Amino acid sequence: MLRKIVASRSVLLATALAACGPSTGESATLGATSEQGASSSTGVDSASAGAVTGANSTSGTSGPSTTSSTTADATSSPMETTADTVPDTDDCDFICETSGPTEEPWACSPSENDCPPRDGQPQKCVFYVPQNGSLRREGTRCIPVTGDKGPYEPCSLPTGIGPEISDDCDGSGYCLEVYGTADHGFCAPYCEPGFGCDAYPGASHSQENGSSFPEACLYGDCDPADPQACPEDMRCVFYPAWLYDATQCWKVPEGGLELGASCDYGQCAPGLLCVRDDYANGCQSERCCVEWCDKQSPSCADPGSSCEGTWAGVNADLGACVIPGSTE
Numbered sequence: 001m002l003r004k005i006v007a008s009r010s011v012l013l014a015t016a017l018a019a020c021g022p023s024t025g026e027s028a029t030l031g032a033t034s035e036q037g038a039s040s041s042t043g044v045d046s047a048s049a050g051a052v053t054g055a056n057s058t059s060g061t062s063g064p065s066t067t068s069s070t071t072a073d074a075t076s077s078p079m080e081t082t083a084d085t086v087p088d089t090d091d092c093d094f095i096c097e098t099s100g101p102t103e104e105p106w107a108c109s110p111s112e113n114d115c116p117p118r119d120g121q122p123q124k125c126v127f128y129v130p131q132n133g134s135l136r137r138e139g140t141r142c143i144p145v146t147g148d149k150g151p152y153e154p155c156s157l158p159t160g161i162g163p164e165i166s167d168d169c170d171g172s173g174y175c176l177e178v179y180g181t182a183d184h185g186f187c188a189p190y191c192e193p194g195f196g197c198d199a200y201p202g203a204s205h206s207q208e209n210g211s212s213f214p215e216a217c218l219y220g221d222c223d224p225a226d227p228q229a230c231p232e233d234m235r236c237v238f239y240p241a242w243l244y245d246a247t248q249c250w251k252v253p254e255g256g257l258e259l260g261a262s263c264d265y266g267q268c269a270p271g272l273l274c275v276r277d278d279y280a281n282g283c284q285s286e287r288c289c290v291e292w293c294d295k296q297s298p299s300c301a302d303p304g305s306s307c308e309g310t311w312a313g314v315n316a317d318l319g320a321c322v323i324p325g326s327t328e
Contacts, residue, residue, distance in 0.1 A: 106139060106140055107125075107139075107140055107141045107142060108125035108140050108141065108142050109125060109140065110125045110126070110127065110140060110174070110190060110212070110215040110216075111190070111191060111195060111212070111215050112125070112193075113125050113171075113190045115142035115143075116142075118142070118144070121144050121145070122144070122145045122171055123142040123143060123144055123145060124142070124143060124145050124171050124174065124190075125140055125141070125142055125174075126140065126141065126142075126143055126165060126167070126174040126175075127139070127140055127161075127174070127213055127214065127215075128140070128141055128161055128162060128163060128165040129161050129162050129163075130163065131162070131163050136213075137161055137213060138211070138213070141163075141165070143165060143166055143167075144166075145170060145171040146166065146168065147167060147168025147169050147170055148168070148170050149168050149169045149170060149175075149187050150169075150170060150172065150187060151172055151173055151187055151188075151189035151200065151217075152186055152187060152188075152189070152219075152234060152249070152250050152251045153169075153186065153187050153251045154184065154185075154186055154187075154250075154251070154252075154253065154266075155167055155168050155169045155175035155184065155185055155186060155187045156168050156175065156183060156184045156185075157175050157177060157182060157183050157184060157185065158183065160182050160183065161177065161182050167187075169187035170187075172187075172189050172190060173187045173188050173189035173190055173216065174187070174188060174190075174216075175187060175188075176188040176214055176216065176241050176242075177241065178239060178240055178241045178264075178265045179240075181264045181265060184264070185241070186239075186248075186250040186251070186266065188214055188216035188217075188218060189203075189216060189217050190215075190216065190217070191205050191215065191216065191217050197217035199217070200217045200219075201231075202219060202231065203217040203218055203219050204217065204218065204219075204220065205217060206218040206220055206242070206244075206245065208242060208243040208244065209243070211243075213242060214241070214242050218245065218248060218249075219231070219234065219236075219248060219249030220244065220245030220247070220248055221244070221245040221246075221247060221312070221313055221314045222236035222247050222248065222249050222312075222314065223236060223247070223312060223314045223315045223318070224236045224237065224238070224247055224273070224292055224312055224315075224318065225292065225294075225312075225315055225318050226315075229249065230249035231249065233251060234249040234250060234251050234252070235249065235250065235251075235252045235270065236248070236249050237249075237250060237252055237265070237266045237268075237273065238265060238266075238273035238274065238275070238311055238312070239265050239266050240265070241265075245313070246311060246312060246313065247311075247312045247313075247314070250266055252266055252267075255269065256268050256269030256270065256272070257269060257272070257274075257289050258272075258289065259272060259289055259290070259291060259301065259302075260280075260282065260283070260288055260289060260290075260302075261288065261289050262283075262284070262285035262286075262287065262288055263287050263288060263289045264287065265287075267289075268289035269289070271291060271292055272289040272290060272291055272292065273289070273290060273292060273311065273320060274287050274288070274289055275287060275288070275290055275320060275322065278323070278326060279309075279320070279322040279323060279326045279327070280322065280323070281302055281304040281305045281321075281322070281323050282302075282304065290302075290305065290320050290321050290322060291305075291320065291321040292311075292318060292319075292320060292321075293307035293318075293319050293320060293321050294307070294317055294318065294319070295307050295308075295317050295318070295319040296317050298319070300321035301321070302321060304323070305321035305322055305323065305324070306321065306322065306323075306324040306325075307319040307320070307321055308320065308322055308324070308325075308326070308327045309322060309327035
């Protein structure tokens with residue numbers, strides 16, 4: 001039976017993206033989580049250890065956005081259609097009517113941030129996971145501006161990233177999380193008209209190949225080993241929040257968790273990164289802090305760990321002290 005395509009922009013986008021190749025954000029990065037089937041920005045269910053692509057964000061200059069065609073190896077697309085999202089029918093052509101909620105998955109444009117005030121309160125446009133969606137923030141909607149967190153600051157998502165999404169970022173951006181940590185993240189600022197990032201020198205308009213997510217000005221693919229990789233008040237951390245650029249510059253709070261501590265992405269102290277328990281030796285939680293290391297002169301404080309993997313595409317010599325063989 002020929003499976004027909006639902007008349008919904010999210011599914012059409014899914015089909016286009018699947019045709020373009022792999023599109024699982026954390027499948028393109030080491031240490032990416034694959035825990036529950038919760039709502040996610042990347043819709044990841046698997047990790048391809050040992051490979052991180054280089055930068056694939058678009059230019060931060062004014063003008064139409066363009067994206068690189070480079071993608072990482074992955075086993076599946078997060079936007080594959082399933083029997084739950086695409087009904088089988090015999091009595092329609094290419095575009096078919098769909099039953100269920102009449103939710104409009106593309107109610108606004110993050111690149112325009114074009115939400116009008118509602119009941120006298122300002123609104124902003126955010127990505128969210130539509131009902132019956134593909135576990136991916138593939139829809140957009142207007143939500144009230146209720147927070148005061150500025151660009152790149154830590155933020156929270158108290159109601160998750162589904163249809164009831166809310167965050168505490170101000171009107172300049174929205175809260176961008178990593179899969180499996182959908183209750184918090186960092187504020188990703190909107191681009192200027194024409195996809196410019198002049199307000200954030202050095203940042204680039206970031207967009208996945210075949211999608212508009214995350215449609216923000218980010219300091220992606222930074223080098224954690226370079227102390228000058230980020231603006232003065234930011235730090236480069238392992239933060240696989242979208243398909244490309246596993247490392248990002250954020251306004252990470254001072255201090256941080258120590259080696260071996262239970263963590264979420266972006267919470268470990270300088271010199272450390274947060275990875276899944278199947279990479280972290282002796283880890284007793286979902287994720288733990290491990291050391292960055294130089295594969296040219298490897299040294300790990302934990303004798304049960306080995307300096308392996310490519311965790312930051314911009315620096316192929318930078319590895320992490322993980323369980324031997326876990327990145328193969």
